[in-house]
Amino acid sequence: MQITRRFEFDAGHRIPNHESRCRHLHGHRYALEVTLIGEPVPEAGRSDEGMVLDFSALKALVHETVVDPWDHAFLVHRDDALVRSLLERIPDHRTVVLDAVPTAENLARIAYELLSERLHLAHGDRLRLRRVRLYETPNCWADYPDD
Numbered sequence: 001m002q003i004t005r006r007f008e009f010d011a012g013h014r015i016p017n018h019e020s021r022c023r024h025l026h027g028h029r030y031a032l033e034v035t036l037i038g039e040p041v042p043e044a045g046r047s048d049e050g051m052v053l054d055f056s057a058l059k060a061l062v063h064e065t066v067v068d069p070w071d072h073a074f075l076v077h078r079d080d081a082l083v084r085s086l087l088e089r090i091p092d093h094r095t096v097v098l099d100a101v102p103t104a105e106n107l108a109r110i111a112y113e114l115l116s117e118r119l120h121l122a123h124g125d126r127l128r129l130r131r132v133r134l135y136e137t138p139n140c141w142a143d144y145p146d147d
């Protein structure tokens with residue numbers, strides 16, 4: 001059985017080497033859809049009876065791992081030295097340094113890796129992260145993994 005929950009957050013980014021407007025500092029209202037696979041809890045009388053994972057527990061896990069750190073932050077590639085140096089001059093600025101340029105594709109992959117590790121810590125093999133879908137705009141999104 002699969003379940004999916006949707007989240008939204010605002011963040012800034014730029015694609016430093018993009019040939020068009022995306023090299024400029026700008027932001028998006030991103031949407032993140034997180035899909036899990038597991039069996040519904042069978043035990044009668046439990047609060048989560050019949051649930052793969054209580055949607056409120058999924059909300060807490062995804063907020064803690066991705067949404068809260070990334071919301072109202074600037075997502076910057078670690079090699080984007082110019083923007084990193086600018087952001088470091090702003091006191092207490094919310095900056096998230098990433099191992100790759102912040103495309104929808106890379107953000108979907110990074111969110112998947114963070115969530116997969118967190119889910120495994122909390123639930124072991126009972127649940128599996130099936131897919132992360134990351135919308136950069138209502139019309140453009142990336143899926144990780146791609147199968």
Ligand SMILES: Nc1nc2c(c(=O)[nH]1)N=C([C@H](O)[C@H](O)COP(=O)(O)OP(=O)(O)OP(=O)(O)O)CN2
Nearest residue numbers: 014015021022026028102103104105136137139140
């Ligand atoms: N495959 C990808 N292509 C692009 C990405 C990306 O992450 N993966 N990102 C960008 C830019 O971040 C840009 O902000 C989005 O560009 P664009 O599609 O032009 O968005 P618009 O807001 O202009 O959308 P419209 O629907 O055309 O108004 C670029 N490409």
Ligand SMILES: [Zn+2]
Nearest residue numbers: 013022026028
């Ligand atoms: Zn963009």
